Amino acid sequence: MFQLGGDLPVRRLGFGAMRLPRKAFTSPVRDPESGMAVLRRAVELGVNHIDTAWFYRHEDVAANELIRKALHPYAAGLVIATKVGPLRDDQGMPSGQAGPGQLRALVEENLTSLGVDRLDLVYLRVGGMGGPGGESLAERFEALAGLRQEGLIRHLGVSNIDAAQLAEARAIAPVAAVQNSFHVQDRGAAELLPVCAAAGIAFVPFFPLGGGRNPIDPARLSRVAERHDATTAQVALAWLLATSPAILAIPGTGSIGHLEENMAAAEIHLTGEDLAELES
Incomplete structure (x- = not known):
């Protein structure tokens, strides 16, 4: 468990909603009923931290709306995190960045689509589809801090940032x-x-099991996986949980089978030998 924001106890293995509308940016839309079934099963398995975003959508299927339809009214203790900042282009890719004056509308879209009066955690995602660093986030983070003061947001986060940007945000x-x-x-x-x-x-x-520009090579995890009678994906998640008590893993999937496999990773306890091999 981890005390998110100091007052929201969450399991360190949660669920990411990005893959509910479609497997990848170039994949076809998924069946919304399957997505809602995955969400319900996640909560049955003890997930109480779901990570989403309003821009996780494709055609008429949107992650936030699936979450609301599947789980609202939300169980006590269920924490839903979302993120704002990216703007979708004509192809639906989150390639643009919102300015400070656009963030209120994005927060309100999340409030409405999730069916809540206050968002548990809102990340400011910066950098578009590029890597972290190289720009100030102060004005945008100040705008979100103002919405937190109004009571629309409980806790704030930052995404795709470097150490200097984290320090900049924490000063605000x-x-x-x-x-x-x-x-x-x-x-x-x-x-x-x-x-x-x-x-x-x-x-x-994000991408705890690889993705984007940084895939995982399963062959490098296979020997550890064999020792634990586990999959390489389970070993990758177990490594995250073993690396720091501050890490919360949010693997995403549109499959109940993969969901159950991911959640079972919490029972894998890597040895010092395992960790040394994985980190070599």
């Missing part, structure tokens, strides 16, 4: 979570881990 308002690309073979954000752990900030890797 408390940061409850950081969401960056990170997995067993993509450790570019490792410098943020001790900072987050020391400050009680959750570190929430």
Whole structure:
């Protein structure tokens, strides 16, 4: 368990909703009934931290609306995190970035589509589809901090950022979570881990099982997987949970079978030998 924002207890293995509308940006739309079944099963398995975004949508299927239809009224203790900042282009790709004056409307879209009066956690996602760093987030984060003061947001996070941007955000308002690309073979954000752990900030890797520009090579995990009678995906998730107590993993899927496989990773306890092999 982890105390998200200091007051929201969540299991460290949660669920990411990005793959509910479609498997990838170039994939066809998924059956919405299947997505709602996955969400209900996730909650049955004990998930109480769901990560989503209004722009996780394709054609007439949207992750937020699936969450609302499947789970509303929400069970006590269910934490739903969302993110704002990206703007969709003509192809539906989140390639643009919202300015400070556009963030209220994006927050309100999330409130409406999720059917809530206050959002548990809102990340400011910066950098478009590029890597972290190279720009100020101050004005945009100040805008979100204002919405938090109004009571529309409980906790704030930042996504796709470097150490300087995290410090910039923390000088404006408390940061409850950081969401960056990170997995067993993509450790570019490792410098943020001790900072987050020391400050009680959750570190929430996106693409925890690889994806985008940084896929995982399963062959490098296979020997550890064989020792634990596990899949390489389960080992990748177990590695995240073993790496830092501040890490919250949010693997996503549109399949109940894959969901159950992912959740079983919490029962895998890697040895020192396993960790040394995976990190070599």
